[in-house]
Amino acid sequence: MSKIYFLDVTNRDGVQTAKLGLSKLEKTLMNIYLNEIGVFQSEFGFPTTKHESNYLKANLELAEMGVLKPIRLGGWLRAIIADIETAFKLVPNIRHLNLSISTSNQMIQSKFQGRKSRDDIINDMTQAVDAAWAHGAESVGVNAEDASRTDLDYLVKFGKAAKEHGANRLRYCDTLGYDNPFTIYETVRALAENVALPIELHCHGDLGMAVATSLAGAKGAIDGGQDAYINTTVNGIGERAGNADLVATILAVTKSKGFAEKYQLGGSIDLLKAWKIAKFASYAFNVPIPINQPGVGANAFAHECGIHADGVLKDPENYELYGFEELGRGEPELVETGREISTGEYSGISGFRHIMGQIAVSFSSKEEAQEVLELVRYANVEAHKPLVEDELLFIAKYPAIAKKLLALNPLD
Numbered sequence: 396m397s398k399i400y401f402l403d404v405t406n407r408d409g410v411q412t413a414k415l416g417l418s419k420l421e422k423t424l425m426n427i428y429l430n431e432i433g434v435f436q437s438e439f440g441f442p443t444t445k446h447e448s449n450y451l452k453a454n455l456e457l458a459e460m461g462v463l464k465p466i467r468l469g470g471w472l473r474a475i476i477a478d479i480e481t482a483f484k485l486v487p488n489i490r491h492l493n494l495s496i497s498t499s500n501q502m503i504q505s506k507f508q509g510r511k512s513r514d515d516i517i518n519d520m521t522q523a524v525d526a527a528w529a530h531g532a533e534s535v536g537v538n539a540e541d542a543s544r545t546d547l548d549y550l551v552k553f554g555k556a557a558k559e560h561g562a563n564r565l566r567y568c569d570t571l572g573y574d575n576p577f578t579i580y581e582t583v584r585a586l587a588e589n590v591a592l593p594i595e596l597h598c599h600g601d602l603g604m605a606v607a608t609s610l611a612g613a614k615g616a617i618d619g620g621q622d623a624y625i626n627t628t629v630n631g632i633g634e635r636a637g638n639a640d641l642v643a644t645i646l647a648v649t650k651s652k653g654f655a656e657k658y659q660l661g662g663s664i665d666l667l668k669a670w671k672i673a674k675f676a677s678y679a680f681n682v683p684i685p686i687n688q689p690g691v692g693a694n695a696f697a698h699e700c701g702i703h704a705d706g707v708l709k710d711p712e713n714y715e716l717y718g719f720e721e722l723g724r725g726e727p728e729l730v731e732t733g734r735e736i737s738t739g740e741y742s743g744i745s746g747f748r749h750i751m752g753q754i755a756v757s758f759s760s761k762e763e764a765q766e767v768l769e770l771v772r773y774a775n776v777e778a779h780k781p782l783v784e785d786e787l788l789f790i791a792k793y794p795a796i797a798k799k800l801l802a803l804n805p806l807d
């Protein structure tokens with residue numbers, strides 16, 4: 396039986412969202428949390444973008460060290476040879492890639508403006524896949540951008556060509572959130588049956604259905620005999636109305652009526668990490684979690700109305716589908732209400748040692764403390780907000796990696 400995996404794209408689709416971004420340290424912490432929650436692959440960034448190079452290389456190093464394991468780190472590229480060459484020049488150790496190209500007539504005609512035919516698109520894609528293998532890629536996914544506005548016959552032809560050139564997965568991009576659960580099911584099932592490749596579901600929320608279409612698409616892939624890789628972002632942060640929210644999608648797959656009896660997860664998901672990752676994304680993107688967000692919203696387990704409060708007190712299952720403890724919620728959170736010392740780009744050694752002492756980090760020498768403080772200052776220059784405990788712990792634990800992450804050399 397085919398299975399469902401999660402391929403999170405917060406560090407790619409999430410950070411390309413208008414008005415939002417993550418520092419390289421935040422992206423790294425995000426990869427660590429995604430690994431903890433059990434995501435199969437993190438689309439961790441853009442290997443052709445120069446300011447990403449140090450971050451990408453440092454995270455691949457963390458993978459080698461076993462810190463980011465078993466999660467896979469995959470880069471996003473355009474499906475053209477030039478991008479493959481640049482990627483392997485800037486990030487030689489990158490091994491997992493997704494290569495993207497538009498497949499709809501809308502995009503071919505209005506984005507490429509007649510410069511490319513449908514055959515050119517397939518040609519570019521297969522040449523890019525060949526180049527990726529030649530440069531040492533270990534896995535390649537091929538993305539059909541705007542797949543939901545592409546006719547099925549061409550999508551099948553595109554997918555088959557990708558398969559012939561050894562691609563491991565076909566990403567079905569509902570780029571504009573145009574599909575509904577019924578249409579995506581039919582299309583993805585036909586793709587799975589005719590192309591015979593595992594299918595990625597990349598769904599957007601322009602019509603408020605990203606989680607629903609992801610679920611229906613996954614069902615289509617599995618009914619068609621193929622594994623499904625659902626693309627998610629933490630808190631649904633992504634282009635325009637966003638992507639399928641990671642936690643909501645996990646809940647939908649595992650808790651919705653009868654679904655988990657037939658459609659199972661490939662890896663093991665640790666839902667207990669849901670609260671932590673959602674809170675971190677909210678802090679890092681500086682976007683509050685909506686009060687009614689599934690699982691992690693402030694009201695997800697709140698009851699006020701008499702009948703509901705009475706019912707839930709008698710038995711939570713009267714009005715709750717799942718327990719807050721399952722998502723790692725319920726621990727009290729300490730908020731400083733008196734004097735506060737925080738870190739910043741101009742912090743000094745005494746305040747810094749005080750903060751690190753509070754989180755039980757001590758230094759063997761003044762020099763060591765000074766070195767870590769210097770890195771924390773640099774991290775603050777990029778983040779523009781006090782670092783959270785896990786970020787400080789990360790820098791103290793992996794100063795050499797932090798140094799690489801934080802190195803931006805625009806003139807090189």
Ligand SMILES: [Zn+2]
Nearest residue numbers: 408570597634
């Ligand atoms: Zn997207």
